[in-house]
Amino acid sequence: MTSSPDVPAVALHDVRKIYGTGPDPVAALDGVSLRIDPGEFVAITGTSGSGKSTLMHLVGCLDTPTSGRVTVAGEDVSTAGSDRLARLRNRSIGFVFQAFNLLPRLDVQRNIELPLVYAGVPASERRRRAAQAAAQVNLTDRLTHRPSQLSGGQCQRVAVARALVNDPALILADEPTGNLDSANGADVLRLLATLHAAGRTIVLVTHDPAVAARAARVVELSDGRVRKDAAT
Amino acid sequence: MNWLSGMLIGLQEIREHKFRSFLTMLGVILGVASLLAMFALTAGIAASWRNTMEQLGGLERIGINDKQVSLEFADLAALSPGRTLADAEALRAIPHLVSHVAPEMQAGATLSATDGATVSARITGTWPDNFTVSQHAMAAGRFLTDLDLQRGARVVVLGDAKVAELWPDEYGTDADFLGRTITINGRPFAVAGVLTRYEREQDRLRREAEARGDKAPARFAMGGRGPGGGRRDMFSWKNESVIVPLSTLYHEFRSGQADTPPMAMAKLDYLNFRVRDLTRFDETLGEVEKLLRGTRRGVDDYDFDTREDWFERMETSLRSTQLSGALIAGISLLVGGIGIANIMLASISQRVRELGVRLAVGARRRDVFLQILAESTAIGIIGGLLGLGAGVLLLDLLGRLAPLESPPVIEPSAVLISVGFASAVGVLSGLYPAWRASRLDPIAALRYE
Numbered sequence: 001m002t003s004s005p006d007v008p009a010v011a012l013h014d015v016r017k018i019y020g021t022g023p024d025p026v027a028a029l030d031g032v033s034l035r036i037d038p039g040e041f042v043a044i045t046g047t048s049g050s051g052k053s054t055l056m057h058l059v060g061c062l063d064t065p066t067s068g069r070v071t072v073a074g075e076d077v078s079t080a081g082s083d084r085l086a087r088l089r090n091r092s093i094g095f096v097f098q099a100f101n102l103l104p105r106l107d108v109q110r111n112i113e114l115p116l117v118y119a120g121v122p123a124s125e126r127r128r129r130a131a132q133a134a135a136q137v138n139l140t141d142r143l144t145h146r147p148s149q150l151s152g153g154q155c156q157r158v159a160v161a162r163a164l165v166n167d168p169a170l171i172l173a174d175e176p177t178g179n180l181d182s183a184n185g186a187d188v189l190r191l192l193a194t195l196h197a198a199g200r201t202i203v204l205v206t207h208d209p210a211v212a213a214r215a216a217r218v219v220e221l222s223d224g225r226v227r228k229d230a231a232t
Numbered sequence: 233m234n235w236l237s238g239m240l241i242g243l244q245e246i247r248e249h250k251f252r253s254f255l256t257m258l259g260v261i262l263g264v265a266s267l268l269a270m271f272a273l274t275a276g277i278a279a280s281w282r283n284t285m286e287q288l289g290g291l292e293r294i295g296i297n298d299k300q301v302s303l304e305f306a307d308l309a310a311l312s313p314g315r316t317l318a319d320a321e322a323l324r325a326i327p328h329l330v331s332h333v334a335p336e337m338q339a340g341a342t343l344s345a346t347d348g349a350t351v352s353a354r355i356t357g358t359w360p361d362n363f364t365v366s367q368h369a370m371a372a373g374r375f376l377t378d379l380d381l382q383r384g385a386r387v388v389v390l391g392d393a394k395v396a397e398l399w400p401d402e403y404g405t406d407a408d409f410l411g412r413t414i415t416i417n418g419r420p421f422a423v424a425g426v427l428t429r430y431e432r433e434q435d436r437l438r439r440e441a442e443a444r445g446d447k448a449p450a451r452f453a454m455g456g457r458g459p460g461g462g463r464r465d466m467f468s469w470k471n472e473s474v475i476v477p478l479s480t481l482y483h484e485f486r487s488g489q490a491d492t493p494p495m496a497m498a499k500l501d502y503l504n505f506r507v508r509d510l511t512r513f514d515e516t517l518g519e520v521e522k523l524l525r526g527t528r529r530g531v532d533d534y535d536f537d538t539r540e541d542w543f544e545r546m547e548t549s550l551r552s553t554q555l556s557g558a559l560i561a562g563i564s565l566l567v568g569g570i571g572i573a574n575i576m577l578a579s580i581s582q583r584v585r586e587l588g589v590r591l592a593v594g595a596r597r598r599d600v601f602l603q604i605l606a607e608s609t610a611i612g613i614i615g616g617l618l619g620l621g622a623g624v625l626l627l628d629l630l631g632r633l634a635p636l637e638s639p640p641v642i643e644p645s646a647v648l649i650s651v652g653f654a655s656a657v658g659v660l661s662g663l664y665p666a667w668r669a670s671r672l673d674p675i676a677a678l679r680y681e
Contacts (some may be wrong), residue, residue, distance in 0.1 A: 062592065062674050083596050090594020100587045101678065105248055117237065118594040162593065 007074045009170045009201040010036040010059050015068030017054050028054040029065070032222035037180040038169070041196040043204045043215035051224040053174075053229050056205045060095060061088040083227055090118050094163025095213040098175035100155040102147040108134065108158050109143040115166040137191060153184030170196065177211055189214050221226035236486070238599075242607030245579070246614065253567040256575040260657055263561050264619025264650045269626045270557030271646030273638075274550055280638035283433055284466060286540065289367050291510060292331075294517070295537035296503040305531065312531035315500045317478075320359070320499030322523040323505050328544025332361035336502035337478060339485045345414045351610025355388075355416060355474040357481025357489040365504045366470065366579040373425030376477050380424075384479040388414065392429040419484055428469035434639050504655050541556035542609065556566045564651055568615065571662035576608050576665035588670055597670040604666035605659065612658015616651040623650070
């Protein structure tokens with residue numbers, strides 16, 4: 001789950017991400033440095049276009065920076081090829097998306113197992129760990145349901161279980177409450193807080209200051225730079 | 233993630249979209265069905281030809297024919313006694329190469345049964361070996377024996393068609409024809425044996441089905457078939473046999489005529505022999521040739537009649553039939569493959585989001601590639617298996633609609649080849665869609681609506 005405290009869960013050093021080439025490139029990130037230690041609960045906020053999505057993609061190992069250094073769980077992501085990125089996403093990152101992004105044709109159990117399939121974990125072990133993760137999000141009785149048979153809040157809890165199942169260095173939640181009503185949204189935030197209390201590293205990307213306020217530390221981006229980085 | 237789990241995902245995908253998958257498979261199904269049908273039909277033709285060949289003596293049977301002596305040796309031609317029993321006796325000297333020798337003399341005669349009809353026939357005088365050389369089989373009684381030959385016994389072996397002509401009222405009943413007396417040109421002969429009815433396998437099956445009272449499937453009229461008669465086919469010469477010992481034929485019907493040579497010098501109408509070992513075919517022909525050079529006194533007035541050419545022609549025509557069938561099936565499979573590729577591409581663009589999620593949780597590009605490839609392969613294999621079923625139905629339908637001269641034969645190799653091709657089509661048609669899917673950008677895929 002967490003490595004020793006002097007290895008940051010995530011570290012960015014003077015990271016730039018420039019989209020487009022030619023005379024008019026756009027710098028989505030323009031020299032961002034940031035360090036997130038194991039066990040932290042950090043919210044990244046900013047308006048649309050501030051660069052928070054780009055930051056999330058880099059931290060989530062979905063993309064590599066144009067320049068600068070990104071490390072996740074001590075591993076340098078900046079120059080990794082697609083296979084290594086895939087392995088990092090698989091082992092070190094747990095994603096929770098706004099749109100849940102569950103596979104509609106798999107039941108809850110198989111959805112939670114999905115990262116373990118790509119980690120090469122044998123089926124019996126997968127079942128055991130999926131059941132464990134489901135228990136952590138209180139969904140033990142829904143394992144054989146399909147996503148379409150669940151409420152939005154339940155779906156997001158399945159997604160959290162899926163993010164947990166491979167014991168990643170950090171859980172990356174991208175607007176996890178965006179598609180939920182306030183009660184279910186609060187429910188998911190409570191769940192994240194519980195996981196944080198249990199020692200998980202959580203990075204929460206949101207545009208909503210009220211949601212961001214649930215984190216212990218808020219990093220605010222604007223025009224591709226860190227404008228504010230403070231504990232709440 | 234391995235091939236198997238990729239396959240399982242693919243199978244689930246197929247199960248979720250049964251109808252769409254079926255339409256996707258249709259090209260492959262039809263391709264495999266036509267491939268299988270083509271194989272089965274040509275194999276059926278080959279099998280029935282082979283069966284016919286065997287009944288006519290097979291590759292082992294070789295005839296010795298007369299040949300016009302070339303002009304430069306024309307003045308020597310009279311030196312050769314021609315095809316005589318001397319040849320036959322000479323062939324007996326190499327039993328390690330020539331297993332059976334059957335000289336034949338023929339004569340036209342009138343047959344009459346005291347309790348039946350009078351018919352005319354060609355009677356054949358021959359040796360007991362004729363039984364094997366001509367691949368005879370007994371329905372009742374026995375064939376000629378060496379003793380018959382030595383004694384010039386007045387015994388006769390009758391073909392099925394001749395029995396039908398001689399005793400039309402009793403033919404087809406349980407009546408026993410053995411031991412009855414018929415006259416041949418006025419001389420009494422005892423019926424020692426009756427030959428089996430020679431016919432093609434499918435004719436036999438059909439006749440037996442009719443005899444059991446089953447309603448035979450509707451077929452186009454094939455000409456009337458009286459009892460024991462039937463259309464003239466390649467077996468009629470066997471069915472119309474009237475066989476007596478060679479010595480009997482010579483003494484009873486040949487000698488006494490003016491200028492009759494002694495039996496050993498009398499001309500034979502046919503001389504056939506059987507090669508003992510087909511792997512020593514050429515060696516055997518060489519040895520026989522040496523012997524004949526002796527008996528014919530060096531005159532080159534003989535020729536071998538082998539079935540090799542016949543077989544070669546058969547193989548060639550089969551191969552060209554197979555080729556054109558394979559071409560049609562191949563085009564159909566190609567179209568099927570294009571269909572799979574097309575649907576896979578469409579299905580990928582429907583599943584961009586799913587693939588994005590898989591990439592996000594750690595699927596490598598090759599995992600996605602494998603998943604799509606496994607799915608198209610599964611479609612190919614299932615299509616192939618369904619195609620086998622369709623092929624069997626197609627053959628059945630063909631058999632009902634049109635008379636098949638030779639019943640189709642489904643060989644295991646044809647099944648393997650058909651399904652193998654279908655699988656290959658599945659793999660090949662999945663390559664491009666799988667490559668496309670594996671190039672997806674996870675970020676764009678996750679955003680995809």
